[in-house]
Structures are given as structure tokens and as C-alpha cells.
Amino acid sequence: MAVEYITSRNMVDLIYETLRLMNKSMAHHSMRVSYIMSKILEIQGTYEKYEIADFMVLALLHDIGAFKTDDVRKQLTFEAKNPMPHAVYGYLFLKYLSPLEEQSKIILYHHTDYNKTKDMDYRYRFELEALKVAEIMDVWQRSFGAKFDHKLINNYAGTKFDPKVCKLLDTAVEEFDIFTKLRDKTFKDEYGESLEYVLLSDDEKEKYLKMLMYCTGLKEEQTVSETVATIYVCRELGRKLKLSELDKNEVYYAAMLHDIGMLAIPVELLNAPRKLGEEEKNLIKTHVEIMEKTLENKLSKEIIKVAAAHHERFDGNGYPRGLKASVMGQKEAILQISEQVVNSMEPKPYREARTKEQIVDDLNNGIISGKYEGIVADTFLKYYDEIMDKAKQRADMALVTHQKLQRNYNQVYSSLV
Numbered sequence: 001m002a003v004e005y006i007t008s009r010n011m012v013d014l015i016y017e018t019l020r021l022m023n024k025s026m027a028h029h030s031m032r033v034s035y036i037m038s039k040i041l042e043i044q045g046t047y048e049k050y051e052i053a054d055f056m057v058l059a060l061l062h063d064i065g066a067f068k069t070d071d072v073r074k075q076l077t078f079e080a081k082n083p084m085p086h087a088v089y090g091y092l093f094l095k096y097l098s099p100l101e102e103q104s105k106i107i108l109y110h111h112t113d114y115n116k117t118k119d120m121d122y123r124y125r126f127e128l129e130a131l132k133v134a135e136i137m138d139v140w141q142r143s144f145g146a147k148f149d150h151k152l153i154n155n156y157a158g159t160k161f162d163p164k165v166c167k168l169l170d171t172a173v174e175e176f177d178i179f180t181k182l183r184d185k186t187f188k189d190e191y192g193e194s195l196e197y198v199l200l201s202d203d204e205k206e207k208y209l210k211m212l213m214y215c216t217g218l219k220e221e222q223t224v225s226e227t228v229a230t231i232y233v234c235r236e237l238g239r240k241l242k243l244s245e246l247d248k249n250e251v252y253y254a255a256m257l258h259d260i261g262m263l264a265i266p267v268e269l270l271n272a273p274r275k276l277g278e279e280e281k282n283l284i285k286t287h288v289e290i291m292e293k294t295l296e297n298k299l300s301k302e303i304i305k306v307a308a309a310h311h312e313r314f315d316g317n318g319y320p321r322g323l324k325a326s327v328m329g330q331k332e333a334i335l336q337i338s339e340q341v342v343n344s345m346e347p348k349p350y351r352e353a354r355t356k357e358q359i360v361d362d363l364n365n366g367i368i369s370g371k372y373e374g375i376v377a378d379t380f381l382k383y384y385d386e387i388m389d390k391a392k393q394r395a396d397m398a399l400v401t402h403q404k405l406q407r408n409y410n411q412v413y414s415s416l417v
């Protein structure tokens, strides 16, 4: 599906912002590692800018697995003492759910010593060695502060780290004044500039946006399965309503990213096996505005508008803005109704799944009260079984890779430790 709504530079910003929703200090660490790695590759001298950009994105994602396998607040513990779980999960995440499948093994070995990887027959072995050095430089400079001397890394040249990369780091640190820039944070300006050269195909862009949607599963599996179901219910409903290609696309991306703000909501609240208090409910409701802020200026306004209205209702009783029917259209209605139906079908810690009969009643009542837009809700009711059957088939297929990731994790992990 064409993705002219997002530029390459914005995609990288969006990945960073998404990481930030999950944990700020991890996101900063990832960006610094990505920056250091880019400088090592630059000094090496044989890379085109767009090639460096690819590895910058990879480095930005190098610790993504930790959001699933570890307490990200204890970064030094899992990076230094027990790095394998997050390395394995991150590798599988990138292999199955990102456009960086070929480079994903770099993540698997990013904590494995040079003397174990040096004879590996792997196309990206050099970049792997560069990531290791970039990563350790950031971990150490953070732990030792001003006392840190990057030459320390040379003590491990030939054992933990590739001597060639250690030398490149020495040169890069001097040439680009990396330490000062990391400390006063000016590296961020440079980081952005070089990313202007990231070239992404439409296919890559779609895969990256999907990857961000899958990030919500790092926190709460159910968010992914519900989002995928919502995407396909929207698609089938949109087809029945004869939406234009452009409108279909906009609903598709709005459905894909509508709950990405959930990444900033404490998981204890999402799984609380009880009715939530007012304050807690209000906190969950902020996920809509968080999503809007995250996507702002990166995706098209129309996609954000549709996504931001997924909890609004046509009678004005929705949130966060209490929008009225006059400012919403068919696309908003499609996402609202699809999302609500998918949500009702799932059992929640505080209520059972609603049956088809109950859902049909809810829709009919919603039409009468003005909660749902009439034409869209009527169309849904008219083709209910067909829409739901087709959407289920498609969603099940789409979730196969995601499930493969969960299954393969244990297998790969036990084969390595």
C-alpha cells in the first residue's frame, strides 16, 4: 500500500518517539549508540550515507527486546550481567516484524565477545563489531561520567572487541569530538541532519509502521491482536461502503496506529482485574492524546484525525474532545465501530466477552441513540457475519508471524545458552 504520508526522516523520528513512550532513558541510550555507530562507520570511509542510515535505524532498535524480556529500568543489569534474553528477543523481533531481516543477526550477537564472533561467516560482521563498541562506549561513559577515557576500550581489543573497530573509534572520538557532543547533547542536531539521507521504499515504510504497531505487544500482547483485528474489520467494512483507495489507506494506517499511545500507560492498569477508579480511567484515556503527539508532523493530518477520534462518538459523548457528528465523517465512524466491536468480543479482566447477540443489540441501540453513525453501523449490521468471518481469517494470517516470534524465542534462547 502506498505510503506517501510519511518521509524517511520522519520515520526515524517516529521510531525514536515510540521508544521514548516505552522508556525515556533506554530511548536516549539507543539514540546515542546509533550516533556513535554512525561515526565509526563514517570514519571507516566505505559507506554511502544512506547505508549508514540503515545501520543507524538498526542501532536505534538494538535493545528493543529488553522491553519484553527485562525490566528496562534496570538497564545496566541486563546489559552487563544477563544480556542474552533481550538480544534473542530483539533479533527475532527485527527478523520477523521489521524491514531489517537481513541485518537482524547483528542484534543477536551485540553482547557476544569478539573472540567468539571474529570467525563468523556473516555479511554484516563488521557492523556487528561496530555496534558492540558503540554500545559499550555509551554504557561506560554513562557509568564513569567525566572520568571515562575511551582508550579503556582498547584494553579489550582482540578479546571483547574488534581491534580494527577500536582504532576507528579512537579516530572518530577525536575527529568528531564525540564525547563533548554526547555530554552537551549537541550530537542530536548532527544525528538528525545525517538522517535526511535515509531512503525508504513504500514497502519498508509500511513495514516500519507495522513494526511500531507490534511494539505495543512488547507491553501487552492483547493490544496487538485487537489492533490487527480492528485493521481487518475496518478493511472489510470499508469495502462494503465502497471507500476510495485513498480513504481505505487512511483508515488502514489510522487503525494500525490508533492505540500506540498505550505504550505510555502503566501495564498494571491495562491488566487490572477490577473496575478502575475515575483517576485511573482518565489516565488510560490520555493514550489518545499521547498518540496524537507522537504522530504529529510525521504522518498526514487526516490519518491522525481519524485515529484520534477512535473513542469519540457521534452523539458527542466520546473522548477526549467530545466531538460532535458535524466534525466527523465516514472514516472516523468506520474506525469507531470496528474498534468497539473488536473490543467487545474480547474478554477483559473486569468483564466477559460479549456475544454476537449482545453486540448486535449494542449496535442497534447505538444507531437509535445517535452514538454511532447510521449508515456505517447499518452496513455493519447488514453484513455482520461476512465482515467478521473475512476479517478473522485475514487477522489470523497476519498474526502467524507474530506468534512464530513467541514460539521461536524459547527455542533460539535455549540453543544459545
Ligand SMILES: [Fe+2]
Pocket (backbone or CB within 6 Å): 029, 033, 062, 063, 079, 135
Ligand atoms: Fe544497549
Ligand SMILES: [Fe+2]
Pocket (backbone or CB within 6 Å): 062, 063, 079, 083, 086, 110, 111
Ligand atoms: Fe543490549
Ligand SMILES: [Fe+2]
Pocket (backbone or CB within 6 Å): 258, 259, 287, 310, 311
Ligand atoms: Fe484506544
